[in-house]
Amino acid sequence: MPNRRSIVVSAVCGALALALYASTVAPGLVAIEDTPKFQFVGRILGTAHPPGYPFYVVVSHVFGLIPLGNLAWRINMLSAVCAATTVALVGRAAMDLGISPLVASAVSLGLATGAGFWFSATIAEVYALHGTLFAAMVAALGRWQRTQRPAWFFAGIAAFSIGLGHHTSIVTVGPGVAVFAIAIAPGFSLRPRTIASILGLFALGFSQYLFVLVRTRQGAWGESPASTLPELIDVIRGARWTGYLAAPTLATLTERFPVVVARLIEEVSWPAAALAIAGVGVLAWKNRPALGLLLGSLAGVLAFCTFFSGQTEGFLQPAFVSTWLLAACGVHGIISLLQERRMRLASLVASVALTFIAVWHLRTNLDARDLSHRRFEMRYFDALVTQLPGRSGILAEDFLVDRMVLYEKFSNPAFQDRDLVAQVEATPARVEEYAGGGRQLFAFASSASRLRQSGFPFDYAKWPLEYGSLQQFLDDQPRGSVIAYAVPAMRLGTALAQDAVPAAIIGARRPVPSFANRAVIGVIGGASAVESEDARSRASAFVGRGTPVGNTTISAPADVLAEASYDEAAIRIGSRVVIRSSQPVLAVWSPRGDLVAALALTDEGRVPMPSSPVDLHRLRALPDSTPVDAAGANLTAAAVGGHVRLRTPPPSLAVDAHVQHPSRTPMVLYAARRSRTLAPQLIDAGAASDALDVRELAGDALAGALREDGFADVSQWTGMAHVYRIALPAEEGSWHLAFGGLPDSVAARWTGGGLANAAPIDLTEQLEQVDGATKRLHVARDHHRLFLGVGWSPVTSDETGPFAVTIQGDAEVLLPCGEGDCRTIAVQLWSDAGQRVDITVNGAHLDPLTVGAGWSVYRVAIPASARHVGMNSLVIGPQRPVRLADISVDHAVRSTRPSE
Known part of the structure; x- marks a missing residue:
């Protein structure tokens, strides 16, 4: 019965952890270190960076065959399952140490909700499985101590041996295992037959690396190629990483060891660390073999992390397990002491106290560790594959971006169907070769910038991609995000037909088809919103900074105004327009109050892809030199x-x-x-x-x-x-x-x-495309700064966004105009007070602007005699300094609502 109860308790703890991880796991491809690589390497049975991780590759290959969700999500869930299994095993190991089920449960949940451990459970990485194998070893050895059955001993050694084929840093816990085994049963442990069996298991563990040798010779993709035995040995021992090993000196120890210990304490909390110290004393008194195992393992891992400056948080997984088990022993000792003094509720009180640590972890770490709405990368790279022209070539960028492209190559059939090429070397010779072969080439930001320096005219403006439907875009935003939306009357009916009007998801009502302007500000998951709808005049919805949005508990991050008139919608932060269009417009703030996106929907009611560090840039035809x-x-x-x-x-x-x-x-x-x-x-x-x-x-x-x-x-x-x-x-x-x-x-x-x-250098087509009729020169530290001529300050910014300031009598803007463009422009300026601002285009003086205080948008009609196709000179001449936010370039004169 006790054994059955321990199984049930540990299983419940594991199930609770799995539920937590499943609800916070990344839903697909994510741009986090090695994660994109581990999301596809199992699919192709390739090899990751040294030591190659053959066990993980095979396990993730099998797990990836489960017909649920996308491949990246399945491999992320593998980490969730491994971490939940570790939680269950820790509970079982604690009970085998004589810990009560209540305390064992509390300790397991404390481990489960630690920031580093939780993080490893939500992404595709090797560390969760590393922790599982260590926990399985400890649990099996604990059962051996309790039952004296050799099978449990060899099960523990088998878990260790499997770990040798997964994460070779598991060797750092070997001394602790040896001390434990000899202390428990020296006769059995040192018997030649036992030693031979142990060595045989070790050999089987290392034999997993033959996978690397075989797959290299078969031509599989990999980062740890090894065609010969010496090369394989270098892979196993991680020869590539020797540069990360610090000199074993006292200076290294005094500098690095406190940092590693501080990270461990941050993970488990100071109370748990103090209890772990108490646990050392308890085990020294009652169970010295277990002390050798746990403290020896902890010391080995801490020493490794001290002298190897790698991903400390991941390497500390066995240390997290050991520390929590020591903490459980510390609590057990305190309970025993209190019970001797006839405090019958001691176990319950201690369990509740430990549970508070888990609850505190949960509250503290939830926002940072909840990756369930981390969907941008999966949407972006899926769109890249399906929306780039066929036969395109994608130039290599950097480690992380290239691995995300490779994920699509190996997991998305459309990549091959559309004859796309990944990781084209970003050198002039390769660019000329592929472009000469008829492929349209695209580069990410840094490669595009380098190749521009070599004379290749990559667009400065991003290649336009679509994110998806408005409903999908809003579903992908985290709960608590603030949404501002406006649609002009001339577009409301069409937007409703396209399902491009947000309603219940932000607590707003769904409008009936009508001719009306509509503006709304709501919250993802909110029960109500601030709404305005008017058929005859401007509709506007406003929420002041710090004011709750509707009847929610979420406050507006700034003064937010959504407004719509007959043929135009806009969203403002304060008095500054952040997006303006004849299409429906949308702005999104994260739960932390950061402006995530401000954009106009497409003619089809779709959401364009927001700008990001992974924007793609097209190679245009080489100009004549x-x-x-x-x-x-x-x-x-x-x-x-x-x-x-x-x-x-x-x-x-x-x-x-x-x-x-x-x-x-x-x-x-x-x-x-x-x-x-x-x-x-x-x-x-x-x-x-x-x-x-x-x-x-x-x-x-x-x-x-x-x-x-x-x-x-x-x-x-x-x-x-x-x-x-x-x-x-x-x-x-x-x-x-x-x-x-x-x-x-x-x-x-x-x-x-x-x-x-x-x-x-042709910049005439490099403005931001707001919608089908409007381009925008927005002042920013990106390529739009190239349009600022003499008379402007460096680009600066405030809470409303970036801007430049006139620093002399007048200032020049290079204004690109295509065929039919620039009949009207809209200039957004800020002034400290009312003043006159002169406007000159290509030397022709236009009607001056009467500028008021604050931000305002001023329309300027440019006669055909003053403008031309190509680059134009626009001179802004204020009496006192003004700020420039953006200039919108309309393709045609905007219509006005007919008189009634």
């Missing part, structure tokens, strides 16, 4: 957009025959403008930016400089009010030169030997 040599070249056409790419070969030491002195700056440009100033600068050039020499010249100084630099034709500079000499760094490179405006004339000369070249 202009050769530049000692004879000089006219680059006016190349610089028509205000930006040019210059590529310079390694300069030679040859003397420039056209000038009197050796050229110390072999690439020299002259840029001029008839009226306004320029501010040439290098973009993303790092320290080389400081080597750029820019001087404005005029009169005799200009004539002398032109003559000295070998520019014989001076007529190009006649009538120019501002002429600049620009000397690039005297080194090989690819230089993005921004002129800070639109130059009227540019010439260059290269005297460093060989041939340099210049190519235009």
